[in-house]
Amino acid sequence: MQAMSVLLSSNIPALGEPKVGKVREVYDLGEDLLIVATDRISAFDVIMPNGIPDKGRILNQMSCFWFMRLKPFVKNHMISVTDKDIFAAVGAHSPELSGRSMIVKKADPLPIECVARGYIAGSLFKEYKKGGGKIHGLDLPDGLQDGDRLPEPIYTPATKATEGHDENISFDQTVDLVGREVAEKARDLTLRLYTEATHHAEDAGLLLADTKFEFGIHNGELIWIDEALTPDSSRYWEKKDWKPGGAQPSFDKQYVRDFLENMDWDKTPPGPELPDDVVMNTRLKYVEAYERITGQRL
Ligand SMILES: Nc1ncnc2c1ncn2[C@@H]1O[C@H](COP(=O)(O)OP(=O)(O)OP(=O)(O)O)[C@@H](O)[C@H]1O
Ligand SMILES: [Mg+2]
Structure with missing residues (x-):
């Protein structure tokens, strides 16, 4: 080839x-x-x-x-x-x-990342395990397992760290950063866009576990910037394979993660060269995500 x-x-x-x-x-x-x-x-x-x-x-x-x-x-x-x-x-x-x-x-980007989650996974699950349901002013039920569906979608904003990992913060902390009016708008839009997108994804057999939006001010108006619900900004899971109680397979990056987990690499740069089969299988997952979401052939 x-x-x-x-x-x-x-x-x-x-x-x-x-x-x-x-x-x-x-x-x-x-x-x-x-x-x-x-x-x-x-x-x-x-x-x-x-x-x-x-x-x-x-x-x-x-x-x-x-x-x-x-x-x-x-x-x-x-x-x-x-x-x-x-x-x-x-x-x-x-x-x-x-x-x-x-x-x-x-635009002038807001200094926050606007995250919506319908499922608990990743950084939020780690904090939940340590701190329980009251983290960042949230009110989460007891006994959630990794990958569980939440009773309703939640807004979990984060700082935009210039270096290192973004840090989850409370809604009130976003008010301090951008003012109440903008903070409320960003939260409401985040939940609205997420909810609309989950319905479309589910029709394609995909769970949109969570996603990150960015907003900015342009001509005095709040607009949606950056990227939109891509696999790089969102966790997509195969709906039929969803099984809470552990990390869910990533729709797009699982071949890469499996390869990296099974080798001797300490997760610091530089990353190892990916073999051809990992590259090709990963490409097919991106193509599949694209085709299922958009209904178009690449
Ligand atoms: N319309 C826009 N106006 C102004 N800035 C924007 C706009 N759209 C996106 N940006 C900014 O452009 C940058 C896009 O960079 P990108 O996401 O590639 O890298 P990053 O956020 O610095 O790091 P990472 O690769 O971890 O996401 C972000 O800082 C984002 O806030
Ligand atoms: Mg970015």
Whole structure:
């Protein structure tokens, strides 16, 4: 089989240096931003040396799908994903950027990550096990197991740490950070968007266990920014395999995690090279997530 191409980093000299995240690179266009999703993949917060073919395109197009679908509930930052507009923005015919790039309105990001959860997992389950149901002003029932469904979706905001892990905080702490009016709006939108998205995901046989949204202020208005319900910002689980009482398999990253857990690696950079079968199986999971959620062929 011919090797499939991956883009590990974008390079657009005409636009200067991007802000580089684990997966995406953000270029300043003045009024707007250009967000390029690379094919990088991270696991345990470490970026792997090789990429997943098509992952950047898939994530960008999933965001595009959700931004359009959930537009009735809140304005979002998306301006364009077309080649014509992207090539015009970078001033050159750049097929490597095709499908993986989005021009967006530049906003003032709120300094919080807005997380909704319908199931308990990850960092919240760890804190729950230690501290019980009263953490961060929440009122969680006793006796929850890892992966359990919550009685109703909850809002668990977090700080946006520039380094290290984001920290879960209470709603009241978000009021201190952004003011009551914006904090309430962000919370209500987070729960609304999450609830709408879970219904759609369930129709595709997927549980949307939790997800993280970001909002920003643009022309004095709160808008939805960053990415939209991608596997990188959300926990998707296979609905038919859901079984509380332990960590649920990740829909998209399980092959990578299994490979990493079964080798001698201490989860600090650099990450090990992923073998071809792990890369190819992981790619197929992203393709499957895309096709099931959007109902479109990649
Ligand atoms: N419309 C927007 N206006 C302003 N900033 C935005 C907009 N959309 C996204 N951003 C910001 O762009 C950055 C996207 O970076 P990215 O998510 O790739 O990396 P990161 O958040 O620094 O780290 P990580 O890779 O862990 O997510 C975030 O800081 C996000 O808040
Ligand atoms: Mg981010």
